Amino acid sequence: MARMKFLCDSERCIECNGCVTACKNENEVPWGVNRRRVVTLGDGMPGEKSVSVACMHCSDAPCMAVCPVDCFYHTDQGVVLHDKDMCIGCGYCFYACPFGAPQYPQSGAFGQRGKMDKCTFCAGGPEADHSEEEFKKYGRNRLAEGKLPLCAEMCSTKALLGGDGDVVADIFRDRALKRGKGGEMWGWGSAYGKPEQKPDAKKPEVKS
């Protein structure tokens, strides 16, 4: 079973914002809500680095832990989705998320917040697949069409990779070995943790 993950190669990202535009257009995301954005470190300085950031669909998602109404769920493919009908727009998930993924549409005056919106890995939400209701609330369901998120598929330099974690990790490893540098997988430690040690694996003996 595929375990969906994002990986952004900062050696390749050229800050074109193609992923941001693709996401906005494909999901018809309203003004003021950015499911994906490009962050540049050391902008204008030699050696600047850019990374495309959105919900990373964490293995142990903090948003799920803090939600007071338990509106989040993990799909079998590891995508973190939420039920907008249950969301109360409290903003706890925004504070818990290490990637600043949850977004809130301005629904009224005086900073009144609407229901939380975030990247769905182009997997829609808890409505009938390809229904109008699903599109209005969550955006396009490309996963149900057998496709990957448009941000990753549209990336011109293939800096942003999306899909089965093993596949994208293999692509990145092959790439990093060929160029001989830039093997840092930004955000992977925070989102997916370190490789798990098998419980039955014996620890090596330490000589005193």
Added chain:
Amino acid sequence: MRKLVIASFVAAFALSACGDKEGVVVYKQGSYSGKTDGKPWENAAFAGDKAKWENSIRVRGQGQNEYKRVGD
């Protein structure tokens, strides 16, 4: 001997609140209570064929590897 027994009882009682407890907060995941979501292959495009869906995702995933697309 008697004094020693009494002293050990007193010490056990007096130090009972000095235990070291785990100070790290462990967050428990809530249990989802919203609407159920279908599988991505349970629609007209794949007609419940999970293998076909997985193959489609695998092909799309490999499409991101330009080394395979254009050769080394």
